[in-house]
Amino acid sequence: MSLSLATPDTDIALWLNQQTEKSLLRFLTCGSVDDGKSTLIGRLLYDSQLILDDQLASLRNESRNRTTGDEGIDFSLLVDGLAAEREQGITIDVAYRFFSTDKRKFIVADTPGHEQYTRNMATGASNADLALVLIDARKGVLTQTRRHSFILSLIGVKHVVLVVNKIDLVDYDEAVFDRIVAEYRAFAEPLGFKTLAAVPVSALRGDNILAKSERTPWFDGTPLVPYLEAVDVAEDRSAGKLRFPVQWVNRPNLDFRGFSGTVASGAVAVGDDVLIASSRKPAVVSRIVTMDGDLQRAVAGQAVTLVLDREVDISRGDMLSHPGETPEFSNQFQARLVWMSEEPAYPGRSYLLKLGTQLVPATITDLKFRTNVNTLEHTAATKVDLNEVATVTIATDKPIAFDAYASNALTGGFILVDRISNATLGAGTIEFGLRRAQNLTYQSFDVNRDVRAQMKGQTPRIIWFTGLSGSGKSSIANLLEKRLTAEGRHAYILDGDNVRHGLNRDLGFTEAARVENIRRVAEVAKLMADAGLIVLVSFISPFENERRLAREIAGDIDFVEVYVDTPIEVCEARDPKGLYKRARAGEIKNFTGIDSPFEAPSNAELVLHGAEAEPLVLADQLHAWLER
Amino acid sequence: MTSGSLTHLQSLEAESIEILREVAASFERPVMMYSIGKDSSVLLHLARKAFFPSKIPFPLLHVDTTWKFREMIAFRDRMAEQFGFDLITHTNADGVRDNINPFDHGSSRYTDIMKTAALRQALNAGRYDAAIGGARRDEEKSRAKERIFSHRNESHAWDPKNQRPELWRVFNTRLNPGESMRVFPISNWTELDVWTYIYAEGIELPSLYYAKRRPVVERSGTLIMVDDDRMPLAKGEVPREELVRFRTLGCYPLTGAMRSSAASLPEIIMEMQASRTSEREGRLIDSDSVGSMEKKKQEGYF
Numbered sequence: 051m052s053l054s055l056a057t058p059d060t061d062i063a064l065w066l067n068q069q070t071e072k073s074l075l076r077f078l079t080c081g082s083v084d085d086g087k088s089t090l091i092g093r094l095l096y097d098s099q100l101i102l103d104d105q106l107a108s109l110r111n112e113s114r115n116r117t118t119g120d121e122g123i124d125f126s127l128l129v130d131g132l133a134a135e136r137e138q139g140i141t142i143d144v145a146y147r148f149f150s151t152d153k154r155k156f157i158v159a160d161t162p163g164h165e166q167y168t169r170n171m172a173t174g175a176s177n178a179d180l181a182l183v184l185i186d187a188r189k190g191v192l193t194q195t196r197r198h199s200f201i202l203s204l205i206g207v208k209h210v211v212l213v214v215n216k217i218d219l220v221d222y223d224e225a226v227f228d229r230i231v232a233e234y235r236a237f238a239e240p241l242g243f244k245t246l247a248a249v250p251v252s253a254l255r256g257d258n259i260l261a262k263s264e265r266t267p268w269f270d271g272t273p274l275v276p277y278l279e280a281v282d283v284a285e286d287r288s289a290g291k292l293r294f295p296v297q298w299v300n301r302p303n304l305d306f307r308g309f310s311g312t313v314a315s316g317a318v319a320v321g322d323d324v325l326i327a328s329s330r331k332p333a334v335v336s337r338i339v340t341m342d343g344d345l346q347r348a349v350a351g352q353a354v355t356l357v358l359d360r361e362v363d364i365s366r367g368d369m370l371s372h373p374g375e376t377p378e379f380s381n382q383f384q385a386r387l388v389w390m391s392e393e394p395a396y397p398g399r400s401y402l403l404k405l406g407t408q409l410v411p412a413t414i415t416d417l418k419f420r421t422n423v424n425t426l427e428h429t430a431a432t433k434v435d436l437n438e439v440a441t442v443t444i445a446t447d448k449p450i451a452f453d454a455y456a457s458n459a460l461t462g463g464f465i466l467v468d469r470i471s472n473a474t475l476g477a478g479t480i481e482f483g484l485r486r487a488q489n490l491t492y493q494s495f496d497v498n499r500d501v502r503a504q505m506k507g508q509t510p511r512i513i514w515f516t517g518l519s520g521s522g523k524s525s526i527a528n529l530l531e532k533r534l535t536a537e538g539r540h541a542y543i544l545d546g547d548n549v550r551h552g553l554n555r556d557l558g559f560t561e562a563a564r565v566e567n568i569r570r571v572a573e574v575a576k577l578m579a580d581a582g583l584i585v586l587v588s589f590i591s592p593f594e595n596e597r598r599l600a601r602e603i604a605g606d607i608d609f610v611e612v613y614v615d616t617p618i619e620v621c622e623a624r625d626p627k628g629l630y631k632r633a634r635a636g637e638i639k640n641f642t643g644i645d646s647p648f649e650a651p652s653n654a655e656l657v658l659h660g661a662e663a664e665p666l667v668l669a670d671q672l673h674a675w676l677e678r
Numbered sequence: 679m680t681s682g683s684l685t686h687l688q689s690l691e692a693e694s695i696e697i698l699r700e701v702a703a704s705f706e707r708p709v710m711m712y713s714i715g716k717d718s719s720v721l722l723h724l725a726r727k728a729f730f731p732s733k734i735p736f737p738l739l740h741v742d743t744t745w746k747f748r749e750m751i752a753f754r755d756r757m758a759e760q761f762g763f764d765l766i767t768h769t770n771a772d773g774v775r776d777n778i779n780p781f782d783h784g785s786s787r788y789t790d791i792m793k794t795a796a797l798r799q800a801l802n803a804g805r806y807d808a809a810i811g812g813a814r815r816d817e818e819k820s821r822a823k824e825r826i827f828s829h830r831n832e833s834h835a836w837d838p839k840n841q842r843p844e845l846w847r848v849f850n851t852r853l854n855p856g857e858s859m860r861v862f863p864i865s866n867w868t869e870l871d872v873w874t875y876i877y878a879e880g881i882e883l884p885s886l887y888y889a890k891r892r893p894v895v896e897r898s899g900t901l902i903m904v905d906d907d908r909m910p911l912a913k914g915e916v917p918r919e920e921l922v923r924f925r926t927l928g929c930y931p932l933t934g935a936m937r938s939s940a941a942s943l944p945e946i947i948m949e950m951q952a953s954r955t956s957e958r959e960g961r962l963i964d965s966d967s968v969g970s971m972e973k974k975k976q977e978g979y980f
Contacts, residue, residue: 062944069874074686145822146815148868155686157866169843176845298699302732310728312696312847341730351684353695353728366703390843404848407703463846472852474842 072150075278078159078174078207080198081184086215090184090253091147091160092125094275097260098149125253144170153279169390169437172201172477176463179283180209182274183234187220187250191233197423199234203241204386204439204479206459209283210243213274217266218252224268240426245281249274287350292316292324293377293453293461294370295406300339300355308339308355309364314406314460316372318356319347326362327369327379327451333358367408369451369461377461381449382415382484385464387440391475395434395442395466400504401475403446405464411447412466413501418442434476443484445497447505455479469507499607502582508539510579512604513676516591516651517614518643519629520621522660522668526614527586529669534584541584544571559640565596572600579607592648612672613651616660618643687875690867691724696847697826697863698728698810702735704851705808705859709801712738712765714750715927716883717812720864720872723881725810726761737764739800739809743792744769745780745929747905753884768800780931781910789932798834801858808851808859816868826865832856873950877943886924887946889938893917900934925950 079087147158159174175181181202185195202210212234220226231248238246249258250266251274257263258273272280293314300308318324322335337357338345348354356370364370371377389395395414403412418441420431434440455462462480467473503510513530515523527543534541550557554570557563568591575585591597601609621643622630633641640646656675658668684692701708710725712718725734740754758765770778773791780788801809815822825841827849842850853859864872876883894901895909895917902909904917909931911917922935923946940946 062948066874066877066944066947069870070685070687070878072686074689146866147822148816148866150868150870155868155871173843173845297696298703298729300729300732306731308731310699312692339731341727349684351689351692353692353699355730402852404850406848407700460846463848465843465845465848465850467850467852472850472854474844474850477843477845 068152072153072155074155074157075180075281075283076157076159076178077180077182077278078161078171078178079182079184079213080161080171080174080202081182081186081195081213081215085184085186086253087160087182087184089125090182090213090215090251090259091158093253093256093259094156094158095147095149096125097256097275098151144174151275151279156278169388171198172205172388172390175202175205175207176459176477178207180211180278180281181207182211182213184213184215185230185234187214187216187223187226187230190230191237193424195234196237199238199241200421200423200426200439201388203243204388206455206479208242208244209281210238210246211274211277212246212248214248214250215253217250217257218255222250222257222263222265224266227269247271247277247281249277287315288317290315290350290458291375292318292322292370292372293458294318294324294356295408295451295461296364296366296368296370297407299365306357307361308337308357309368309370310353310355311407312353313348313350315350315458316375317347317349318370320345323373324358324370325373325376326364327371327377328449329363331362332373333360333362335359367406367450369406377451377453378483379449379451380483381446382443383452384418384441384443384481384484385455385478386421386481387414387434387442387466387476387478389434389436389438389440389476391468391473392436393468393475394436395440395476396432397442398498398500398504400469400507402467402469403444403450403464404467405450405452406461408450410450411469411505413445413504414442415445415497415501416443441481442478444478445501445505452480452483454482456481499580499582502580506540506582508582508584509608510582510584511608511610511676512575512579512585512587512600513610513612513672514575514591514597514600515586515588515612515614516597516654517660518616518618518621518648519590519641520624520626521614521616522658522665523588523590523614525665526612526658526669526672527588529666530672531586533669533673539584540582541586542578543586543588544575544578546571546589549574564593565599568596568600569603572603575600576604576607579604590642590648592642592646594649594651597651610656610676611651611654613654613657614660614668615650615657620661687871687878690864690871691727691875693847693866694721694724694863695728697849697861698725700849700851701808701810701861702729704849707804707806708736708808708810708861709739709766709804709806710734710736710810711812712740712754713812713927714740714746714754714884715812716872716876716887717814717864719881719883720867720875721810721812722757722761722763723879724863734761734763736810737766737804739804739806740765740767741793741796741800742767742769743788743796743929744774745792745908745931747884747886747903747927747930747933749884749886750927766800766804768796768803770796770799779908780929785932792929801834806858807853808861810861810863812864813862814867814869814872815865824862824865826862827851828860828862829853830858830860834858836860869950870947873943873947877947884927886927889921889923889941889945891919892922892935894920894922894935901937902933903930903935905930 081087145160147160149156159178161171161174183199214227214230227250249271250269251258257265260275262273293316295311295314296309297311300310318335320335320338323332324335325332335356336359338348339355339357369377397414397417400411400413403410417431419428420438420440421428423439453461464478465474466476468475499510515527517523524545531541531543549571554567557567571587571589575587578585625631632638633644642648729735770792778788778791813821825844829842830836893904895904895915901922920937921939923938923940924933924935938949940949
């Protein structure tokens with residue numbers, strides 16, 4: 051390996067230009083506990099002479115009482131950063147390391163082999179072009195080797211190097227190496243890696259790291275570092291379809307309105323027709339602005355600001371593409387989910403979903419199956435636990451722009467965030483969008499009351515107010531609705547008078563008509579609650595069996611009967627609509643409390659005494675009861 | 679991921695710009711730490727690029743310990759003037775009242791009060807929900823594991839065992855009341871990347887980075903520049919002029935100078951490549967004990 055060092059003999063300007071022209075390779079290391087990942091990375095840093103004198107001195111000091119190579123250094127100390135890890139002797143999180151050669155700069159994500167930290171491996175893999183899969187030559191392919199390889203394929207890492215480490219401890223035995231490589235190749239076959247190389251190494255002793263080791267004369271492949279320098283991972287994302295997620299609207303003054311973002315894939319040029327994903331409105335790119343001057347063209351990976359030729363409504367989260375090559379725009383899709391939280395994922399639960407610059411409430415609507423990460427078998431499941439992988443369907447509150455992850459990782463990968471703690475709970479990769487017209491799987495898509503309720507973040511219920519005319523039912527219902535709305539709940543009042551003006555205007559006041567009146571209202575309340583709403587029904591409903599009917603219609607929906615118990619004298623004194631007066635005058639027949647009975651409820655969930663407190667106090671009392 | 683057509687410096691620049699824009703778009707009261715050093719200078723340059731033609735849409739915060747090199751303060755004010763950013767400076771008034779200084783109180787106590795506590799005061803006073811810093815993962819072991827968007831609890835503490843997974847470029851910027859985020863846009867840069875970028879972009883730095891004859895005294899093997907007359911001199915100790923420069927900038931009594939004749943960027947980079955000591959060695963606060971940076975970060979140090 052030629053090192054990237056400037057020396058007094060270097061033509062410094064030339065050397066500096068070389069530095070700026072290097073390409074970048076991001077790779078991760080994964081494997082099982084004690085496979086020697088940290089030692090390997092430490093070795094890479096040491097061999098590329100990136101360990102400085104002061105670090106080396108402190109390392110030699112810390113390496114006493116540890117397993118060391120010929121250099122007297124425990125290389126894993128270089129990498130195992132956190133004090134807690136040094137005490138436990140294992141790596142517990144993703145650490146990033148940097149080294150470079152004349153050809154390339156490398157960013158290494160060191161990811162843990164410890165089983166419960168698989169989530170960190172997925173994290174490291176998400177930004178990697180290539181993975182080193184470490185295997186202890188003495189142990190061969192382990193369960194965790196399979197697990198990690200599956201996650202690599204799930205996250206879409208296309209290039210793998212199988213590093214058979216500790217080859218010195220099996221006496222540099224070719225047969226051991228061949229057996230491991232054969233076993234791994236057979237397992238990895240269905241995972242779809244584009245390249246798969248294998249190298250026998252001793253990270254501790256430095257065999258086959260920089261140069262071919264004399265101790266493995268039978269090995270005819272390329273040593274590790276020269277391989278990493280040369281491997282071609284450049285998927286030219288600029289050649290793909292244009293995806294420009296709008297990250298920030300750039301408005302310094304009234305004369306300039308630009309859309310800042312990073313080209314996720316493809317290329318965009320001045321004069322291009324573009325389409326806005328959410329509104330389907332077209333525009334033409336008039337300028338590509340950067341501080342270094344306007345560009346004619348911007349390609350994948352460049353952070354720029356686009357100016358369009360016309361006033362269009364675009365905000366953060368919108369996506370621009372070329373017409374005819376638009377992303378999917380839908381609120382339903384199927385995805386694979388890697389769960390990263392102790393708290394399992396359940397269908398019906400609501401989360402925040404972030405994909406690119408888009409953030410929307412979302413619900414797991416169906417858990418199709420869990421994939422056993424060791425055997426790749428599918429099993430039925432009702433939840434997804436930490437470190438498990440499942441295939442799910444997801445519904446978002448509003449449509450988002452996306453692509454299948456396989457075609458574009460940056461527009462097909464998302465995270466799910468807890469709505470209360472704001473923790474990142476899981477990561478997903480979209481397989482395909484679900485749309486009625488295009489996809490038959492839509493029919494199995496099961497949106498039910500729980501799903502809708504979760505999306506609204508509330509328990510749907512029917513709150514049935516019963517009581518005399520003028521008892522205060524409507525006032526209390528109104529105040530409760532206001533309070534619920536202020537809390538971000540979705541509530542709706544069904545009022546006896548209002549319903550009789552519309553839905554039930556064909557009904558009179560005979561007994562049969564009153565039963566039909568209640569039946570219809572109860573059915574409507576049930577539909578609304580099924581849609582996820584909190585329904586406040588304000589109806590005199592004087593008869594016990596009418597109220598029982600309403601409760602029966604509600605079925606398994608939470609039904610709360612609230613009796614607003616106000617003495618008739620008080621109601622009659624209030625007489626807000628002048629109805630008692632007219633009833634007394636004989637103008638209204640069958641008026642409850644006058645010439646028709648009111649059967650006081652015997653099994654109301656709550657009784658509010660309308661003569662004893664203001665409606666506001668009673669509404670608070672009811673609210674507290676509901677929240678109990 | 680690698681892009682076929684961008685060089686590694688272009689990729690790093692674009693990644694940093696994307697992070698800065700994400701902060702501006704996602705937080706209500708972001709602030710950018712401005713320490714006047716080379717990493718801060720790169721960060722400032724990137725922020726100007728990220729929002730051009732708009733001005734930087736958040737203020738820059740300088741925690742002034744009152745012991746910074748005089749040239750740093752002048753440079754800071756000139757940059758604010760030149761680039762029109764909103765500059766906020768904060769000094770721990772309690773520390774000034776108690777005359778806390780690195781000579782009488784020791785580097786560790788002084789740093790706690792005038793830097794760490796001062797920073798917490800400033801962040802609380804501004805009710806900032808995101809503070810952007812110029813830390814890099816190659817600087818120190820505990821930094822290598824920190825997220826780009828690094829969550830802090832109500833007391834600004836970092837919990838290394840409970841970090842949010844950070845996938846692709848999808849950053850979880852959500853916070854509960856009282857919590858905040860530290861954001862490190864140049865996490866993936868190395869020291870060499872910083873220097874080559876400064877060279878390629880022609881970014882102006884304080885002249886303290888370049889070799890010049892400066893008055894210094896030697897204290898336990900470290901060359902300290904006598905920047906003003908507050909520096910107590912031992913009996914018979916006389917500052918002498920030496921050709922020196924600084925690898926990092928901080929409080930002058932705590933920042934070791936190195937003997938060097940490198941007076942231009944290429945010379946500095948060449949010297950740096952040949953030198954065999956790590957950058958933070960010049961900073962006295964890191965060498966107290968193994969894991970000292972990690973402890974400081976859990977307490978809220980940047």
